Amino acid sequence: MADIALEPRTGRRPIREATTWDQIRANRNWLGFWFMLPAMAFLILFLAYPLGLGVWISFTDARIGRPGVFIGMENYEWLWGDSIFWLSVFNTLLYTTVASAIKFAIGLYLALLLNENMPFKAMLRALVLIPFIVPTVLSALAFWWIFDSQFSIISWSLKQMGLITDNINFLGDVAWARACVIFANIWRGVPFVAITLLAGLQTVSPSLYEAATLDGATSWQRFRFITYPLLTPIIAVVMTFSVLFTFTDFQLIWAMTRGGPVNATHLMATLSYQRAIIGGVLGEGAAISNAMIPFLLAAIMISWFGLQRRKWQQGENND
Template identity: 75%
Template structure:
């Protein structure tokens, strides 16, 4: 037995192996190689443009001409720019109203589609149509719907005798804001509805059965079962909704191009107008960089909310 024990190969000790060998043998090394291509893509298409944009915001670079470092001059200019502050107000108003409305309508649709309905698969497909249609096509369709001369809404109201003239939807500042918010809600509701519906289908029916036996009402089921179990999904989906709405560009630019009189200019559209159309890359980059704190705040609220799970208890 002693001879057999001596003939067994001795495993190399951890002290005799290098850190590089231990790293290659670990499971984390395999995960690193799998994550590396995605990390390189994120660095190339997200991190580098972000850093480059922040650098440009501290220069007076223009299209076709290199710029010099000017410090915070672009930000000082924006601080006294009334159009910039109007775009900040428009962006916050647009984001808050559209996000709240999308959440309310999306949650209602998710609860409705989670029930036993005839032709439920067909209804789900129809709900997805606004999200599937390209943004520019949706914007052009709404542009025709709200056109000052050919609006189907004005035409219908006139033939019903409720109006004697067309409504200039996109020519009036308040109407224009309402129109672009409505268009964003129409496009964003399917994303929230389908995501919440997926979350609802993970809730065990036995929880509702037990609550019903105990005499719980439908509202109490929602308040104490559905909503607490959906809160992690709600936090994630609303974070994405806020980010997408805050940075919306295509819908606004295709419908109003920021008009009338800058009433629908968001920070994204103003950045494009100043940086690309006007050629002031430094100023446009400063406006785009000014969006980062708002976006980081939205992400931080979601992150800390998910970390602190006390609010999930209902």
């Protein structure tokens, strides 16, 4: 009894063996996964699921109010022989190519200009952002009024100067309508390109330009051998987003022209909406939307391979 009474009481509980779940919670390699899990769930719910559902619907004859049955490739075969669909493909490629190229040229010029020491630089940077922060529909309505066939401020001004006698039918003529929607897209997209490239220019060390100036480099040589190489990764990312946003543009076109005149400004996105929602043929509209995927993947892959090639060249030069 004495021996038992003298035994110390430690109060320790028996050690429980760590389970697999305990190891996963404590493993630092899983930490990134736990942080990414909410975003992953969001993307699966609102991106992957709608995309998969759209692909499935494109293989059915679904209509609004009717689920439809599987019909295989019939919707795609119908689009292959649809002249309006191919016109929308042409319009989309023209719209994207011209608008993206001009946005890049103007945006790069503005970025270089705003990167210089000039008075009221902060205010000018804020003013550049105005077209981008204005809602797309409001911008489209403003341009719709500016290019109106009867009340266009441009036609009125030209008539007052005696340059024309009749109003210009901006949105009723095929060539004018395409030019107007491209101009509106450029006006909205230039600030995004300019501000993003300006942020990239801020990371370039001024000492590089000072050294090049001491070596007698001209302004073009400083841009060619310093600014452009260091800005290439930013340019690739910015232009990828610019192309994707322009290629899938819907609000601007629909609010200004609704694809007219005679389908001259119909993009693949607006045609898909017209066929699926207004026309009620969900399967055909989904097929048009899915036809956009190869073009978008091509734009992403071109940018990705460009960045990989740039990294390889830098590695080769470092060696």
